[in-house]
Amino acid sequence: MSSRHKLTLTLLLGAQFMLAIDFSILNVALPVVGEGLGFGLDQLQWIATAFALPAAGFTLLFGRVADLFGRRRMLLAGMALLAVGSLIGGLATDPAVLLTGRVLQGLATAIATPAALSLLTTSFPEGRLRTRALGLSGALMSAGFTVGAILGGVLTDLLSWRWAFLVNVPVAVLILAVTPALVAESRAAGTTRLDVPGAVTVTGGLLALVYGVTTAGADGWGDPVALGSLALAAVLLVAFGLVERRSPAPLAPPRVLTRRTVTWGNVGGFVAFATETSLVFLMTLYLQRVLGFSALATGLALGVLGAGTFAGGVAAPRIMARFGGRATLAAGLVLQAAATLALLGLGSSRDGLALLLAATAIGGFGNLVAIVAFMGIATSGLPDGEQGLATGLATMTQQVAITLGIPVMSAVATAAGTSVLAGVHAATLVNAMIAVAGAALVAVFLRRSAH
Template sequence: MSGTPPDRVRLTTRERLILLVLLGAGFMFAVDFSILNVALPDVAAGVGLRRTALPWVTTAYMLPAAGFTLVFGRLADLVGRRRLFLGGTALLMAASLLGGFATAPGPLLAARVLQGFATAMATPAALSLLTSTFAEGAARDRALGLNGALLSGGFTVGALVGGSLVSLLSWRAAFFINVPVAVLILATAPALLVEGPRPGRVRLDLPGAVAVTGGLLTATYAVIEKNWISGAAAAVLLAAFLALERRAPAPLVPLPVLRRPTVAWGNLGGLVAFTMEPAMIFLLTLYLQGTLHLSPLATGFVFGVPGLASIGAGVLAGRFIGRHGARRVLTAGLAVQGLATLPLLLVGTSRPTALAILIPALFVGFFGHVSAIVAYTVTGTSGLPDAEQGLATGLTLLTQQVAVTSGIPILSAVAATRSGELAGTHLALAVDVTVTLVGAALIYRGLRPRTPATPASPAPPAGSAIAEPPAFMKPSAQPATLA
């Protein structure tokens, strides 16, 4: 990305504070995503929610979080990233108070919907503030590496903290814990974050926004509920969105952006990473508790100890990218994620043997997974101007939301084709390995450096000036840095 070695990156005090605020916000939203998962039975008992309706506690959050991420990412470019970031943080605080004080299913589900909206507002704005604050190169790579480490750590901490809070206090504490963090961010961020320049007289592409939001909402609902009618409606709406974008004078998503190799292949890398790894963790959770009969707390520790590798990977990934390029780190990370899953095909009903295989494999796999996450974020947001960083980060976060939402139902459906639970888990893990490794190979080829062919031209007369080649053909151009 930049000629400066990543080890020599020096940040000013202001940049360190900005990094602290934005990473703290990202960590809070990551914790919020997973903190309620272990508390769902207590939540149902506390508000009188039927156990059959428990999935809607998660669905109510995921629908707006996935459906509106792209629109809010583009809005951040048009109306201001700082404004949307602060607004989303304030909305999360209000929604957390509503959920914490809820005594009936209606207010609780409304709080989860609002938390999903807050996530869609704040996370692309925060990530675009991060990428626009730190110039493309070693500083941004390091910042995104730390962001990946804290996001991964947030998901793990959310599960562990959620269980502890429920045990020691109440499920309501899982909502209330957001409030002091949000207050601290709202008190410090306005003095640190500067609103960047916004394009003048550019209006939101309303038809495109309606079509893509409707398409993503129905697609997410179709995956969660396995509803084929909604899936067909989503396909129609998304096709209509592409048709609208081709004719819109100021499209929500300029199609040339989607055709950029870094955007297309980078987000494919994120799709593979986030579809396969969380689904694998879900299947292994069922295996650990159903086949090996581990307690929820013991299961948390099985994932928590290897989870330390995620934090290390996030810290080191930026340095790897600075030295080897995002293309190599992305594909190597995916290859490590896939190959580390391969030994899990050997697990059986013996607890000591299974744990001896699982823990080292998860440690290596989590390291590769987070390295791939950082590299896909760097790849998907590179080579674009600051005016489109909200769109770029919105696309990367949308990829994450769609992948996490769809991966678990897909691999669960694969596992369900076998009569035995262990046989189904083995089949699903084999599919996981295959998809991840094939994806890594395709992405490595798709991100290969491209040098446009230039037609032969007559030699210039002696003594005439020779035009300098365009910037994208120079060795330091963006495609070359991905190698």
């Protein structure tokens, strides 16, 4: 890499790392936030949902907007909005203001994440350099989720939950100041026409899907509001497919969506994100409800998972260079599944803590190897003019998977367990089986040429 490449990479990785931290930094602080602002126990989920809805619902749209109107411009807009949303959340004195800040943070994530990723893929040519950049990106994003949990606990215990918001502001301002000097504007050549019907149907469908699943996770899968939202999501997403077939300038051209690398790469990525993030939830439940760990101690115990994921992100480019993307993605999921199955050996005493630390570190390594392979496959073979779309799809896959994984595994644990430990074991087994199924689908349906 040239010096310019390294500076550009450092900036883009810093932006993505901050966005990843922002996703998880409030998780361990939710009870304290609820106490401070008067949220009821049944209302705490809305602090997470207010972020997840726009983050998942608008990502595909803004990925394409970045292609058409400028990727650097969208990155800057996302960072500015993140600073504003974080300031509002940090200074909030009632639930409505805090939720407004969370919505703005989620929208900022939907704007900035695909823009940063597409700037990264267009700054590095397809091949070894891009794979290396994606490996570092995946490592830091995954590490960011873990660091966010630890940092949230530290800030909440030592200072105040408000710093979980306010810490974003100076970092966002720094990125806003430095980006214009280091990153050139980048956009697709030709038309700047936006497919409005496609944007409305896909955004509405994704919002309804995420709302339906999160409502079902909180109120049960038989809840009429949840079922109505899921039905609306199905109608809108089918309508989106029909609109895209007839649109002269589709938001997501069918020829892109039907590419095996895009379709099955995203399937593998969905499985990787849904299983690992929900496994973190299950292990958090185990550590706190079975072993009696504090929120901060739980975050620190899961720090080994972050170390495993970082190592996986660094090693993944070399593994891909030797074995190819298809084999790397499938093997990463298999390793993750094997490590997850080992967690069935956990019991009600702290004697199994060493097993938890080793298995989560190994599983995290496999998970990040799979995620880097997914990113490489899902963005390969496409021209620079469609990289915003490709990274928007990949980011949408990530956000929707994270949102869906936890309520589904929570439902399995609740339905299958006569105790917390039994529920965790049942959901852990299902989690591992999903990872195995994802590996099998990728191995069968991805062409050997995927890289």
